[in-house]
Structure formats: C-alpha cells, structure tokens
Amino acid sequence: MDFKDILKSTEFGIFVAFLALCAILSFATPNFLSIYNISTVMKQVSFIAIMSVGMTMVILTAGIDLSVGAVLGLVNVLAALFINKFGLAPGIGAALLCGAFLGFANGITIVKWDLPPFIVTLGMMYIARGLAMVITKGWPITGLPASFCCLAEGRLIGIPIPVIIMIIIYILGYLFLSRTIWGRYIYASGGNEKATWLSGVNVNKIKILVYTITGFLSGLAGIMLASRLSQGSPITGTGYELSVIGAVVIGGTDLMGGKGSVLGSLIGALIMGVLDNGLVLLGVSAFWQQVILGVVIIVAVAGGSMRRKLFMKGEK
Amino acid sequence: MKKKTADKYILEMENVSKTFPGVQALNKINFNLKKGEVHSLVGENGAGKSTLLKILAGAYKKDTGVITLEGKEVTITDPKQALDLGISVIYQEFNLIPNLSIAENIFMGRAPRKNSAFIDFTKLYKESELFLKKIGMKKNAKTLVSELSVAEQQMVEIAKSLSFSAKIIVMDEPTSALTESEKETLFKIIRELKEKEVSIIFISHIIEEVLEISDRITVLRDGNYVDTVNSKDTNPRKIVQMMVGRELKDFYPKEEAKRGKVVLEVKNLTKKSKYENISFQLHEGEVLGFAGLVGAGRAEVMRGIFGIEAPDSGEIHIKGNKVKVHSLFETIKMKMGFVPEDRRAEGLILSRSVKDNINITKLPHINFHGFVKQKDEERIANEYCKSLRIRTPDTKQIVQNLSGGNQQKIAIAKWLAIGPRILILDDPTRGIDVGAKKEIYSLINNLAKEKIGIILISSELPEIINISDRILVMREGRITGEFLRKDANQEKIMRLAALRN
Numbered sequence: 001m002d003f004k005d006i007l008k009s010t011e012f013g014i015f016v017a018f019l020a021l022c023a024i025l026s027f028a029t030p031n032f033l034s035i036y037n038i039s040t041v042m043k044q045v046s047f048i049a050i051m052s053v054g055m056t057m058v059i060l061t062a063g064i065d066l067s068v069g070a071v072l073g074l075v076n077v078l079a080a081l082f083i084n085k086f087g088l089a090p091g092i093g094a095a096l097l098c099g100a101f102l103g104f105a106n107g108i109t110i111v112k113w114d115l116p117p118f119i120v121t122l123g124m125m126y127i128a129r130g131l132a133m134v135i136t137k138g139w140p141i142t143g144l145p146a147s148f149c150c151l152a153e154g155r156l157i158g159i160p161i162p163v164i165i166m167i168i169i170y171i172l173g174y175l176f177l178s179r180t181i182w183g184r185y186i187y188a189s190g191g192n193e194k195a196t197w198l199s200g201v202n203v204n205k206i207k208i209l210v211y212t213i214t215g216f217l218s219g220l221a222g223i224m225l226a227s228r229l230s231q232g233s234p235i236t237g238t239g240y241e242l243s244v245i246g247a248v249v250i251g252g253t254d255l256m257g258g259k260g261s262v263l264g265s266l267i268g269a270l271i272m273g274v275l276d277n278g279l280v281l282l283g284v285s286a287f288w289q290q291v292i293l294g295v296v297i298i299v300a301v302a303g304g305s306m307r308r309k310l311f312m313k314g315e316k
Numbered sequence: 317m318k319k320k321t322a323d324k325y326i327l328e329m330e331n332v333s334k335t336f337p338g339v340q341a342l343n344k345i346n347f348n349l350k351k352g353e354v355h356s357l358v359g360e361n362g363a364g365k366s367t368l369l370k371i372l373a374g375a376y377k378k379d380t381g382v383i384t385l386e387g388k389e390v391t392i393t394d395p396k397q398a399l400d401l402g403i404s405v406i407y408q409e410f411n412l413i414p415n416l417s418i419a420e421n422i423f424m425g426r427a428p429r430k431n432s433a434f435i436d437f438t439k440l441y442k443e444s445e446l447f448l449k450k451i452g453m454k455k456n457a458k459t460l461v462s463e464l465s466v467a468e469q470q471m472v473e474i475a476k477s478l479s480f481s482a483k484i485i486v487m488d489e490p491t492s493a494l495t496e497s498e499k500e501t502l503f504k505i506i507r508e509l510k511e512k513e514v515s516i517i518f519i520s521h522i523i524e525e526v527l528e529i530s531d532r533i534t535v536l537r538d539g540n541y542v543d544t545v546n547s548k549d550t551n552p553r554k555i556v557q558m559m560v561g562r563e564l565k566d567f568y569p570k571e572e573a574k575r576g577k578v579v580l581e582v583k584n585l586t587k588k589s590k591y592e593n594i595s596f597q598l599h600e601g602e603v604l605g606f607a608g609l610v611g612a613g614r615a616e617v618m619r620g621i622f623g624i625e626a627p628d629s630g631e632i633h634i635k636g637n638k639v640k641v642h643s644l645f646e647t648i649k650m651k652m653g654f655v656p657e658d659r660r661a662e663g664l665i666l667s668r669s670v671k672d673n674i675n676i677t678k679l680p681h682i683n684f685h686g687f688v689k690q691k692d693e694e695r696i697a698n699e700y701c702k703s704l705r706i707r708t709p710d711t712k713q714i715v716q717n718l719s720g721g722n723q724q725k726i727a728i729a730k731w732l733a734i735g736p737r738i739l740i741l742d743d744p745t746r747g748i749d750v751g752a753k754k755e756i757y758s759l760i761n762n763l764a765k766e767k768i769g770i771i772l773i774s775s776e777l778p779e780i781i782n783i784s785d786r787i788l789v790m791r792e793g794r795i796t797g798e799f800l801r802k803d804a805n806q807e808k809i810m811r812l813a814a815l816r817n
Contacts (some may be wrong), residue, residue: 180686181679188676191665198624198662199676199730200648258667 010252011264013307017300018271025278032281039160045273046166047072047221048240052247052265053173054103054214059248060177060190061210062257063117067106067124068218069240073233074128075099075222080141080232088148092223099219100212102128107211111204117211125241132234140233144226152228162224169217173262186210190257246293247272250300271296325384326351326515327372327403327484332381334367341367344381345541347534349484352513354506356526356547359536360559360777365519368536369486372517373405374398386483404477405486408493410469414462419444421461422476447475451505467498474505478514485509486517491525492611503529521609523552523814535559552815553807560777560806568782569757570801573764575785576600578636580652580738580769582621585630590616591793594630598738598769603760605784606773608813613793614773615657618740622654623647635737648677653731655724657742657773663727664715671697671711673726678733700729704759721752728759739763740771745779757783777806789813 006012026033051068058065075095083091102124109120154161177183188196189203197203218237226232251268253260275296279289327349334342342364349355357365370376372383374392383390385401392398398405412421419440420427428443430436444457453471461469470490477485487506491499506516506529520526526533527547535542535558542558580598585591591613598604606614620627626642633639634650644654656662664673674697675682682692697711704725708718715723724744731739741760745753760783764770774780780787781804789797789812797812 179688179690181683181688182686184672184676184679184688188665188668188672191667192661194662195665196676198644198654198656200645201676202645258665 010259010304010307011261011267013304014250014252014264014267014271014300017303018267018274021271021274021278025274025281029278029281032278037277037281039163041273041277042163042166043160044277045269046160046162047225048243048247048272049166049266049269050169050221050224051214051218051240051244052251052269053169053262054210054217055244055248056173056251056253056260056262056265057177057186057210058117058214059245059253059255060186060257060260061207062190062193062255063110063207063210064121064245064255065103065106065211065214066118066121066241067102067128068214068244069237069242070125070128070132071099071102071215071218072222072225072237072240073235074102074132074135075219076226076236077132077136077141077232077234079223079226080144081135083144083148083226084141088145095223096216096219099222100216103212103215103218104208106215107208110211111207129234129238136232136234138234140231142231144230144232148227149230150227152224162228165220165224169220170262170266177262182206182209187258190259192258243272246297250297252304268300271300325349326386328382328384329368329372330382330384332368332371332383333379334371334376335379341539342371342378343539343541345536345539346544347541349515349517350531351515352510353532354510354516354518354530356518356520356530356533357536358520358523358526358533358555358559359542360775363536363559364539365536366488367539369405369488369517369519372398372403372484372486399480399482402481402483403486404480404482404484406470406473406477406488406490408489410473412461412469412472415460417458417460418448418455418464418472418475419457421472422447422457422479424476443479444475447479450478451475451508465498466493467495467501470494470502471505474509482514484515484517486519488519489521489611490518491520491522499525521611521814522816523555524816526555527552553811556807556810556814560810568779569754569761570782571761571765572785573601573603573761573767575602576767579634580621580771581631581633583631583633585617585620585627585632587616587620587625587627589793591620591627591790594795596788596795598771600737600767600769601764602786603764603770603772603784605780605787606771606790607777607780607787607809608790610775612790612813614790615742616793617790618654618742618771618773621647622652622740624654648734651734651737652740653677653734653736653738654740655727655731655742655744657746659720659724659727664723666716667714669712670701670706670708670715670718670726673715674700674711674729674733677730696733700726700732704729704732705755719748719752721748721755724748724752724756725759728756732763736768738769738771740773742773743775744772745774745776753779777809781806781809791816 031037055065055068075098078098079091079095082094086094106121106124109115110117152162156164177186185201185206188201189206193203222237225236247269248265250271251264253264275293276289279292325348329345329347331344331346332342333344345368359365367376371378374395374397383392390401422444423440428436428439441457448455448457451471451474455468461472490502494502509516518530530547532544532546533555534544535555537559577600578597579600583595585594594617608614619625621632623642623644623646631638634652639646660666671693675693678696679688682689694711700706701708701711706722706725708722715726745756760770772780772784785801787799787804787809788795789809791813
C-alpha cells in the first residue's frame with residue numbers, strides 16, 4: 001500500500017475527523033488531554049470497541065446483529081453465576097462458551113431457515129434479555145470474589161487491562177480479516193454472496209462463523225463488565241447494540257456488505273467515546289448529547305459516501 | 317406487395333434505428349400493422365425483436381425513424397403514453413401483483429372511486445367481469461392472482477390491455493409457459509380479438525405457431541430488417557433460412573485438439589418441467605456445443621450437472637467416478653468449473669480486486685494454517701493476467717472498473733486456477749466486444765489442447781458451429797439432435813431447435 005492509497009482510504013478520512021475532534025476538545029476543555037481522562041475514555045470505549053470487531057465482520061457479510069447488547073447482558077449474569085459456583089477460571093471459560101453458543105444459535109438459525117439476520121437477532125435480543133431476567137428474577141448477582149473484580153480495574157505497564165484486551169482483540173481481528181482465507185471469504189460473500197457460493201465457498205459456514213465470533217466477543221465484554229461493576233446484572237448492556245452498530249457505521253463499513261475494516265470501527269468507537277466524554281466535560285446535558293451523537297452518525301456516513309464519490313470522479 | 321396507404325395501416329414504423337454503446341441494436345427497421353391483423357416478429361436471440369417492441373412500448377427511445385399511428389406521426393416517450401395511444405405490451409414476465417385480486421390488477425392505479433377517496437368495489441368487480449367475459453374467462457374477479465395458473469394470469473393481462481381500450485396488443489413470447497391446450501385457448505382469444513379489430517404483434521421462437529396464428533411475418537436478423545412475408549406464401553424452412561442466412565467472416569480460429577478419454581458422462585438427467593432424459597458424454601480436449609433457443613433448458617441442465625440446482629433423477633460420472641451428492645462443493649473437488657451466463661450477478665465479485673476474484677477458488681490451496689500466502693496470491697493473479705491478456709493497471713484494480721471482456725476472462729481465470737478437467741461456459745461471449753470475443757475463442761482452443769473437456773452454451777449459432785467439435789441441440793428440455801462439426805449448419809440446427817416435429 002503506498003501513500004496515495006492510504007490518503008484515499010476511508011479509514012484515513014475518519015482518522016482525520018477523529019484528530020480534529022480531539023484537537024477541538026483539548027482546546028475547549030483543559031482536562032481532556034490529561035492522562036487520567038484519556039485512560040478513562042479508553043476504558044469506557046473498550047467494551048463497545050471489542051463488540052464492534054464482531055459486528056464489523058457481521059456487517060461485512062451484509063448481515064446485522066441486534067442481539068449483542070442482550071447477549072452481553074445474559075453472559076454478564078451467567079459469568080457472575082458461574083464464577084460464584086465453579087470458581088474463577090472455569091466460570092469465565094463457561095461464560096465465554098455461552099456467548100459463543102448464543103452467536104452460533106443466531107448463525108445457524110439465519111442459515112438453516114434462511115431468515116433475515118435482522119429478524120433472527122431481534123428475536124435473540126428478546127430471548128437473551130428475557131433469560132437474564134428469568135435467571136436473576138430481575139436482581140443483580142453479587143458476592144463476586146475480589147480476585148475477579150480487580151481484573152477490569154487492574155493495569156499492566158500502566159495501561160488498564162480492558163484496554164489491553166481491546167488492543168489484542170483488534171490485532172487478532174485485523175489479522176483475521178486481512179490475512180486469513182476466512183477473512184477473504186467474509187469480504188467476498190458480502191460483495192456477492194451468490195458468486196462466492198458458485199466459486200465453491202461454503203457461504204453458510206462463513207455466516208455461522210461471524211455470528212459465533214460476535215457472540216463470543218459480546219460475551220467477553222459481558223464478563224469484563226461483570227468484573228468492572230463487581231456484579232452480574234440483567235440490565236447490563238441495554239442499548240449497546242445501537243452504539244456498536246453506530247461505531248461500525250461511523251467507521252465506514254458499508255451496511256450492504258463487502259466494504260469496511262476493523263480499523264475503521266476502532267476509530268468509530270473512539271469518536272463516539274471521545275464525543276461522549278468531551279460533551280460531559282463541556283457540561284452539555286445528557287439529553288443534548290444524544291441529539292449530537294445522532295447528528296454525528298448521519299454526518300459521518302454522509303461524509304464517507306461523499307469522499308468516495310469525489311475519489312471516483314478523480315479516477316474516471 | 318401493394319403500395320401502402322395511410323388509412324390501411326394502424327401502425328407504421330419506418331427506418332427505425334437504435335444504438336446502444338458499441339452495438340447497433342436496430343438498423344433501419346420497417347414494420348407495419350393492419351387493423352385486425354396478427355403480425356409476427358421472428359428472429360434469433362439478439363435479432364432486435366425486444367428492442368423494437370420496447371421502443372413501441374415507450375421503454376426505449378428510438379434514435380431515428382418515424383412511427384405513425386393511424387396516419388399521425390407520434391413520439392412515444394414513456395410507457396404511460398404508449399398505453400394512452402392504445403398500445404399495450406404483455407411481457408414474458410407479467411406485471412401482475414399476486415396478492416391482489418384479478419379486478420384490482422386490471423384496474424391497477426385507476427380503480428373507480430366513490431366519494432373521491434374510497435374504491436368503489438361494486439363497480440370495480442362489475443367492470444372487471446365485463447372484460448373477463450369478453451375474453452371468455454370464467455373466473456370470479458375477486459380471485460387472487462396468486463391462485464391463478466400461468467395461462468390464466470396471461471388472460472388477466474389481456475383483459476387489462478382491453479380495459480385500456482388497446483388497439484394494438486404486443487405479446488412477447490406468450491406461449492413459452494403454456495401447455496398445448498392452454499395455447500389453443502390463447503389462440504382462440506387472439507382470433508376473437510382480431511374480429512374486434514384489435515391488431516396483434518406476436519413474438520415467438522416456435523415457427524409453427526407463428527405460421528399458424530399470424531397473417532404476416534417480419535423477419536429480423538442482427539438488428540436488420542430482412543423481409544415481411546404472408547404466412548400463406550411461406551413455410552418453416554424458408555423462415556428459418558431468413559433467420560440465419562448471414563455471412564460468416566474469418567472470425568473463428570478453430571483448431572482441432574486431440575480427443576481423449578471420457579471425462580464426463582451424464583445419464584438420463586431429469587428435472588421436472590425443466591429438462592428430461594439428458595444423456596451425453598464429454599471427452600478430454602473436446603469442445604461440446606449446446607445449441608438451442610433461450611428457454612430450451614440448456615443452462616438448467618448445466619446448473620444441474622454442476623450441482624447448483626440438483627436434478628430429480630439421473631446419474632453424473634466424472635472421470636468414471638459417480639457423483640454421489642449433487643452439490644457444487646463436490647463437483648468442484650472433482651475439478652469441474654462453471655462460468656455462469658450472468659457474470660455480474662453470479663460470476664464475479666465486482667467490488668473486489670482482480671487478485672481476490674482470481675484466487676477465490678484457489679484459497680484452500682494457498683494458505684498456511686488459514687493464513688493466505690500473499691506472495692502466491694499475487695503470483696497466480698499476475699500469471700493469469702499475463703496468459704489471458706487481462707488488461708488491468710494492476711491486480712489490485714476493482715473488477716467493476718474493467719471492460720466486459722476482461723471481466724469475463726477473470727471469471728474464466730478463477731476456474732483455470734484449480735486446474736479443471738471439465739469447464740462449462742454458459743454464453744461466455746455475451747455482451748463483450750468483437751476483439752474480446754476472438755480472444756475468448758482462442759482461449760477455448762488452448763484449453764482444449766490442455767485436455768480440458770469444455771461445454772459451450774451459446775445463443776449465437778455461428779459461434780457454436782465454428783468453435784465446437786460436436787454439437788447437441790436442445791429444444792423444450794430435451795436433446796433433439798447431435799452433429800459433428802463438419803455436418804452442422806445453421807439451418808439444420810435451427811430446425812431442430814425451433815421446430816416441433
């Protein structure tokens with residue numbers, strides 16, 4: 001990739017927007033650039049950002065997963081339950097498996113019954129959230145061991161552990177999508193599902209895979225939140241699906257499939273997190289924050305499509 | 317023929333031409349229609365029939381020429397205007413909404429109202445019944461279209477045309493989906509319409525029925541007007557001759573390849589209402605052409621063999637091994653490749669690069685524990701770009717930006733990458749320019765020399781005749797004939813492809 005390609009890439013455009021946002025905020029508020037604030041923002045962003053890796057893959061296949069917030073909630077509860085029952089490591093392992101299984105269930109239903117992902121994952125959203133309520137009868141599960149709770153609050157070489165996990169997930173996600181055959185298949189099936197299938201690629205397996213990964217990562221975020229809040233609560237992650245989709249879309253991934261990257265989604269998640277934080281620092285009311293976030297999502301996507309048209313004109 | 321007079325013809329089209337980018341679709345076509353006449357348009361696929369009728373329907377705009385309707389020159393700019401002028405087209409794909417009633421479909425968008433906002437259903441049904449009675453259809457106007465057979469849906473289309481008080485009804489291949497008895501009913505309706513002074517333009521591939529129903533026949537070939545004849549004064553042979561009689565240029569670089577062992581054997585392949593008892597053998601180094609008209613079932617047979625839509629019964633043997641599961645994963649493993657007819661929808665991932673498209677079949681072989689060997693990927697893409705002379709700035713180029721011919725080469729290259737023993741090409745030269753066509757022909761020659769067995773479907777007879785070693789002809793889902801290259805000519809093939817004997 002040469003310099004011109006980088007300038008032309010969608011990710012670069014979003015990155016410039018992100019830098020501009022940071023520049024404005026650091027002038028407007030004295031606290032924005034402090035180490036403490038940045039580390040707080042990063043920690044907050046990490047949960048959404050981790051799920052965005054999976055969501056990026058799902059959207060690249062022209063699918064959608066509305067159940068990520070609810071799966072996070074259910075696994076959050078299950079993690080607390082399992083850890084209290086079976087101990088730390090087995091509990092975390094079992095909870096991760098549950099997350100992956102819920103995603104797998106999404107994928108297999110979409111593929112076997114040939115249903116729109118929107119419908120299946122909408123159903124899963126209610127099922128997972130409902131099950132979390134059933135299990136806890138609506139009450140949070142507490143009494144988690146201190147060793148678990150310090151996981152999310154701990155630091156490694158000065159970086160919060162959730163942020164480290166996020167970075168690892170992004171490196172793996174990036175390598176997976178850009179270097180492995182499965183990554184190639186994900187882009188291909190999003191670009192033209194039929195042609196990909198006719199080339200002998202088992203598109204169904206690829207779809208099941210991306211939903212399973214998304215379920216797994218939502219579960220991981222759920223466990224991290226359980227650790228951070230030292231409890232398993234059935235309402236954790238309510239509405240997260242929209243933030244995750246927002247981050248992926250701001251990051252330039254095309255809802256029609258085939259175009260996008262995890263790098264874009266990371267910047268997208270950061271933009272949402274920084275904006276959130278900046279508006280709090282500026283003393284903007286929580287209600288107005290939502291309005292502004294909505295505008296940003298629309299403007300970001302509109303800007304992306306305008307850039308694309310501009311570059312296309314330049315070529316022909 | 318006698319000199320035409322303005323009042324004698326309800327419709328006259330004179331010197332109508334239409335050019336699409338790179339193609340002269342119609343070149344100075346003359347066509348006229350008398351009151352109460354059935355006038356058929358015949359010609360091979362791509363002769364220009366559809367273009368002509370789309371101009372008449374207002375779907376396309378003519379470049380030059382004059383259209384005169386009842387003595388007055390008209391310019392048809394859109395389908396709505398064509399309808400207002402009394403021209404109604406019934407396309408092969410009906411424009412009916414299945415979950416609405418017959419009556420609602422007939423009066424789509426112009427249902428009688430009461431109190432200006434509500435549909436007057438009493439009146440709607442009453443008026444619809446009137447039109448249904450006119451064509452002798454005994455269905456209740458409240459019946460949903462989805463409950464009707466294809467033939468009945470067609471009758472609803474005709475009723476709809478009459479409700480527009482159409483003076484000219486164009487029927488594009490109306491019999492293609494009908495059974496013999498349904499066809500008779502349709503012909504009866506057409507004859508009744510004639511008596512009511514409605515003029516009909518009839519388009520069909522089946523020459524016998526054209527002769528049976530029409531008063532006059534106009535033949536088009538490659539966008540040119542050939543002749544107009546009276547049905548009484550002609551016969552099927554003469555029509556076929558007019559359809560195919562074109563000169564052949566030195567355009568087909570056929571080279572004989574050595575014919576080897578049988579690579580593919582198909583026995584009694586059958587899929588209900590698609591194809592029946594298809595049996596043939598394909599040898600190494602052989603180019604086996606499949607001739608036939610659109611809808612003869614050639615593509616369906618190939619899709620059955622490749623495992624896209626599994627056949628109901630029959631056997632497929634690849635290199636002597638029986639294919640057990642009718643799945644394309646299986647046939648690809650057995651080294652079969654398939655280049656589909658619609659390369660944009662099925663052959664290529666347009667939004668991805670040349671490199672990604674060529675390597676998509678190859679990825680299972682060029683990875684290390686799942687990680688793509690990017691150097692191999694690049695090397696393979698470059699190799700095929702060079703050997704097939706794919707003109708692209710580099711292998712990173714998005715396929716969408718390339719020309720049709722280069723796209724087609726990529727669609728073929730991805731199968732060459734697996735080292736195929738059998739390659740099925742479904743109309744590989746469709747919509748590509750003359751130069752690229754010639755390159756594809758040379759490529760087919762070279763592949764045959766490499767002992768690949770090739771099946772070639774094409775709608776262009778000269779192409780099939782000159783590129784294939786052996787030709788099978790299909791009509792209505794069956795194989796109706798076989799020729800060696802030296803025995804084949806367009807007339808013989810067309811007769812087997814179009815005539816019901």
